[in-house]
Amino acid sequence: MRYFTWWSVVCLFCVFLAGLVVPLLYPRDPRTPYPGSKLEPPSAKYWFGTDVYGMDVFSRTFYAIRVDLILAIIAVLFAICIGLPLGALSGIIGGIFDEVIMRICDILQAFPPVFLAMTFLITLGNNLSNLLIVMALLNIPVYAKMVRSVAMSLKTAEFVQAAYAAGHSRLTAAMKHVVPNVLTPVFAQFPLSCAYAVQMIAGFGFLGLGIKPPEPEWGSMINQNATYIISGCWWPTIFPGIMIILFSFLLNDIANKLHKLTT
Amino acid sequence: MTPSRFFKIDGLNMKKPVLYLAQRIGFLCLLLWGIITIAFILTRALGTPVYLLVGQQADKEIIESLIKSMGLDRPLYEQYFRYFWSVLHGNLGISRYTFRPVTQELSQRLPATLELVLAAMILITIIGILLGISAAVYNNTLFDRCVQAFCQFGASVPLFWLGLILIYIFFYLFKLAPAPLGRIRPGLSLPKTITGFLLVDAVLLGDRECFLAALKQIMLPAVTLALGSLPATIRIVYLTILDILNTPYINTARAYSIPRWRILFVYALRNALVPISTVLAMTFGYLLSNTVFVEAVFAWPGIGNYAITAMYTMDYDPIIAVTIVATLGYGLAYLLNDIFALIVDPRVRR
Numbered sequence: 001m002r003y004f005t006w007w008s009v010v011c012l013f014c015v016f017l018a019g020l021v022v023p024l025l026y027p028r029d030p031r032t033p034y035p036g037s038k039l040e041p042p043s044a045k046y047w048f049g050t051d052v053y054g055m056d057v058f059s060r061t062f063y064a065i066r067v068d069l070i071l072a073i074i075a076v077l078f079a080i081c082i083g084l085p086l087g088a089l090s091g092i093i094g095g096i097f098d099e100v101i102m103r104i105c106d107i108l109q110a111f112p113p114v115f116l117a118m119t120f121l122i123t124l125g126n127n128l129s130n131l132l133i134v135m136a137l138l139n140i141p142v143y144a145k146m147v148r149s150v151a152m153s154l155k156t157a158e159f160v161q162a163a164y165a166a167g168h169s170r171l172t173a174a175m176k177h178v179v180p181n182v183l184t185p186v187f188a189q190f191p192l193s194c195a196y197a198v199q200m201i202a203g204f205g206f207l208g209l210g211i212k213p214p215e216p217e218w219g220s221m222i223n224q225n226a227t228y229i230i231s232g233c234w235w236p237t238i239f240p241g242i243m244i245i246l247f248s249f250l251l252n253d254i255a256n257k258l259h260k261l262t263t
Numbered sequence: 264m265t266p267s268r269f270f271k272i273d274g275l276n277m278k279k280p281v282l283y284l285a286q287r288i289g290f291l292c293l294l295l296w297g298i299i300t301i302a303f304i305l306t307r308a309l310g311t312p313v314y315l316l317v318g319q320q321a322d323k324e325i326i327e328s329l330i331k332s333m334g335l336d337r338p339l340y341e342q343y344f345r346y347f348w349s350v351l352h353g354n355l356g357i358s359r360y361t362f363r364p365v366t367q368e369l370s371q372r373l374p375a376t377l378e379l380v381l382a383a384m385i386l387i388t389i390i391g392i393l394l395g396i397s398a399a400v401y402n403n404t405l406f407d408r409c410v411q412a413f414c415q416f417g418a419s420v421p422l423f424w425l426g427l428i429l430i431y432i433f434f435y436l437f438k439l440a441p442a443p444l445g446r447i448r449p450g451l452s453l454p455k456t457i458t459g460f461l462l463v464d465a466v467l468l469g470d471r472e473c474f475l476a477a478l479k480q481i482m483l484p485a486v487t488l489a490l491g492s493l494p495a496t497i498r499i500v501y502l503t504i505l506d507i508l509n510t511p512y513i514n515t516a517r518a519y520s521i522p523r524w525r526i527l528f529v530y531a532l533r534n535a536l537v538p539i540s541t542v543l544a545m546t547f548g549y550l551l552s553n554t555v556f557v558e559a560v561f562a563w564p565g566i567g568n569y570a571i572t573a574m575y576t577m578d579y580d581p582i583i584a585v586t587i588v589a590t591l592g593y594g595l596a597y598l599l600n601d602i603f604a605l606i607v608d609p610r611v612r613r
Contacts, residue, residue: 106290107297110593112552115586118570122579123305199421203556206423207571222424226560229431230442237431241424249419256415 008253015246019065028056030063030216039233049235051225060216061239067217069247071128072197075135079193080186082136083143088174088182090144091151092160102148105141113138113200114207121209131210135200139193143186150182188258195251202244218244280605287601291594298590302583303346307339355587356580358573365584369566373588374459375446376565379557380550382481383488387496387546390489392539395500399508400527410497417494422553426487426560433483440483443561447477484561491557492549496542503538507531537604537611544600548593 023030028046034054042049048057090101108116117134124130151174154160163173204210205219213220218240225236337345355365398410433440441448446461451473457464462481465474507513508531516526555567562568566585573581604611 103293104297107294107301110294110590111298111586112548112589112593114552114555115570115582115589118574118582119302119305119579119586122574122577122582195419199419202421203423206421206556207559208574219421219423222427226423226427229427230435232431232435234431237424237427241421241428244421244424245416245419249416252415252419 005257008250008257012247012250012254015250016065016069019062019069022062023059023066026056026059026062028059030056030059031214039228039236041233042235048239049233051221051236052228053224057221057236057239060221061218061243064216064218064221064240065243065247067211067215068198068201068244069194071132071201071211072135072194075132075197075201076139076190076193078132079136079139080143080190083140084147084179084182084186085175086140087144087147088151088178089171091148092155092170092174092178094152094155098148101144105144108137109141114203117200117204117209118207121204126209128210131201131204134204135197138200139197142189142193146185146189147178147182150185151178154178154181184262188255188262190255191251191258192255195248195255198244198247198251202240280611283605283611284601287598291591291598294590294594295587298583298587299347299350300343302586303343306579306583307342307346350587355584358581359578360573360576365581368569368581369584369588372564372566372569374456375461375563376551376554376558376567378446378460378462379481379484379488379563379565380547380554382485383492383550384543384547386485386489387493387550388543391493391496391542391546392500395497396504396527398497398501399504402505402508410501414494414498417490420491421556422487422491423556423560425490426484426557429483429487430560441476441479443483444480445562445564446480447473448480451476484557484563487560488550488553488557491553492546495549496546499542499545500535500539503535503542504531507534537608540600540603540607544596547596551589551592 028034032055034050034056036054037046037050038054039052040046040050040054046056046058048061051057051060086101090098116138117131120134120137121127121130154177160173160177163177164170168176201210202217202219202222205217205221206223208220208223211217211220213224221240222237225233229237353366355369357363358365358368361368394410398407401407430440430443434442457467461477462474465471465477513526513531516530521530554563554565555570557563558565558567559571566588570582570585573579573585
């Protein structure tokens with residue numbers, strides 16, 4: 001039976017909307033510290049309490065939706081933009097070119113992601129654009145391999161052969177005739193990659209890579225307040241974590257359903 | 264991401280075992296070359312290590328003398344071969360923070376990480392395989408759905424957050440676990456190192472107090488690390504066993520009314536051995552990467568924490584060294600898995 005349940009999409013949309021609207025309605029700024037009220041427990045004034053610098057956890061947690069989710073989506077789109085043509089060309093051209101691209105992908109995938117990020121960000125500079133490059137590098141092999149396997153099977157298809165006969169080059173054949181055929185699996189993979197990217201960005205943030213503290217980001221929020229959980233300050237740690245779980249759960253769920261729908 | 268597939272090369276199963284192993288070892292060498300090259304490009308070709316060392320505002324003379332002494336005035340290809348040669352000889356550079364050889368510092372910290380990873384590995388092997396197989400056998404029951412729900416939810420939980428929550432529950436609320444302060448509680452002296460694994464050393468020396476203290480310390484980080492990779496492991500074991508249970512030869516065995524336990528443990532499990540060992544190799548790779556988060560949360564003095572402290576001082580040689588070690592560990596686990604497959608599965612040997 002082929003059907004698609006929309007509840008996780010609706011939920012995701014609602015939470016994302018909350019991320020856009022809540023910072024506008026909630027009175028406290030996510031980046032302003034209130035030095036007089038550090039580590040205050042949740043109350044009517046501070047809904048999720050305040051963190052170690054006296055910044056409002058509620059406002060930061062919701063504001064971070066924009067930062068984390070948008071960053072994750074941009075990173076994955078960036079990876080698709082590179083991985084898609086690379087995989088298509090690799091499958092169509094074959095030979096040495098294919099071999100080299102695939103071995104590079106193998107090497108990239110064999111790298112433990114955390115160490116890849118550390119190596120890149122420490123040597124090239126710990127900033128946002130390098131973080132995006134690292135996230136793309138982690139996702140490119142997935143898409144390149146996926147597209148390549150489809151392109152290989154289309155190599156002998158009649159419409160590709162017809163394109164050659166009409167005088168088109170292999171580049172045109174790859175872009176015009178292979179790419180449209182892989183959009184469905186790529187689309188099904190997209191939410192899964194986003195979920196992975198959200199977790200990775202939060203993980204890197206926790207280690208101090210990528211987004212720097214005054215900017216609200218779930219991983220770095222947890223990192224700042226991690227030591228205080230020993231003395232029982234659970235609120236600045238738990239809420240950002242719940243957000244990460246919520247987003248990756250919803251995205252994973254959507255990916256599962258899309259996968260069932262497309263195969 | 265399905266890393267379990269990426270060592271598979273099309274049509275390999277038909278070749279002879281020697282060629283098969285040579286191909287895998289060849290890939291391991293390629294991997295090593297890849298890491299060293301990337302490390303070289305990042306540190307020496309794209310950025311000048313001198314500026315990372317002394318900062319942008321240093322004296323011209325200091326910079327020039329440093330460039331000379333580090334061999335940076337040589338052509339790039341010569342630097343590359345020198346770097347390659349020194350890494351292959353186990354010289355991974357010198358820490359800019361402690362001024363000690365990275366190889367030495369790394370080898371002191373490696374046992375702590377391995378102890379943690381192996382402890383988590385034991386937990387995963389027992390729990391993951393047990394749950395995976397039983398969920399497949401009792402497919403479409405309430406138990407199966409519970410396991411599936413756990414997998415789906417567990418895959419979304421970030422590891423560092425899970426560690427902190429476990430600390431909050433078991434240390435702060437119930438006072439069951441010791442403070443998350445490394446391998447042994449402060450004040451208790453470390454035993455003489457024999458293997459480097461605290462638990463093994465304590466048993467060898469017959470030090471009961473130390474063994475119990477170390478066991479208490481490793482409990483929570485190992486459980487955290489295991490829980491992080493458990494969903495993926497259970498899922499793959501479950502799918503493999505489910506696939507095998509639906510094959511004609513199992514149905515034939517059922518038709519012969521062979522007892523259920525015999526079908527499962529004699530007929531099905533033999534075919535499942537190779538996929539399961541592949542899953543475990545993959546899990547080992549995940550653990551080597553994930554251990555960074557757990558070590559950061561529990562102040563575990565392993566290679567992950569070493570990389571993090573190096574990161575704060577912008578010390579890149581230790582980070583590259585840890586990367587090389589972790590990636591090689593990953594590759595070696597896959598190689599072991601390939602050798603195991605060669606021994607167990609006659610189809611690979613043919």
